[in-house]
Amino acid sequence: MADPSGETRLFWRRIDAIDHGHHEAESTLTAPMNGTVVALLVEPGVAVEKGMPLMVMEAMKMEHTMTAPADGSVETFHFQAGDTVSQGAVLLDFAANE
Numbered sequence: 001m002a003d004p005s006g007e008t009r010l011f012w013r014r015i016d017a018i019d020h021g022h023h024e025a026e027s028t029l030t031a032p033m034n035g036t037v038v039a040l041l042v043e044p045g046v047a048v049e050k051g052m053p054l055m056v057m058e059a060m061k062m063e064h065t066m067t068a069p070a071d072g073s074v075e076t077f078h079f080q081a082g083d084t085v086s087q088g089a090v091l092l093d094f095a096a097n098e
Contacts, residue, residue, distance in 0.1 A: 029066050029092050031085045035059030039081050044074050055091065072096040 038056040042048055048068045055077065057064045075093040079085055 029054070029069070029090070029094060031057065031059075031087055031089045031091055032064065033059045033087045035064070035085060037079045037081050037083045037085060037091075038063060040077050042074055044076055047071075047073050054094075057085070057091075066091060069094065070096040 035057045036059075038058050040055050041053045048054065048071070050068055050070050052068045053065045054068055054074055055066045057066065072095050075095050077092045078090055085091065
């Protein structure tokens with residue numbers, strides 16, 4: 001039914017309606033685009049909380065902070081500050097707490 005004000009509202013729903021949170025936090029974080037690693041903000045093996053900054057990348061003249069997808073720890077960083085990375089490159093291995 002159309003709204004008399006002419007406004008249209010769309011509600012987006014995921015087709016698979018499955019909670020992917022656990023899978024998204026399981027193992028790796030990838031580069032969202034080509035860029036350069038600016039800083040590694042935690043030491044591997046140190047416990048971090050969900051949302052905590054892990055590393056900073058620069059891409060398209062903007063800084064992008066990669067954050068912890070869950071409580072856990074970084075197992076390994078695959079790049080160091082100053083390294084250039086390609087879109088989709090695995091930046092780090094992350095171990096979520098169970």
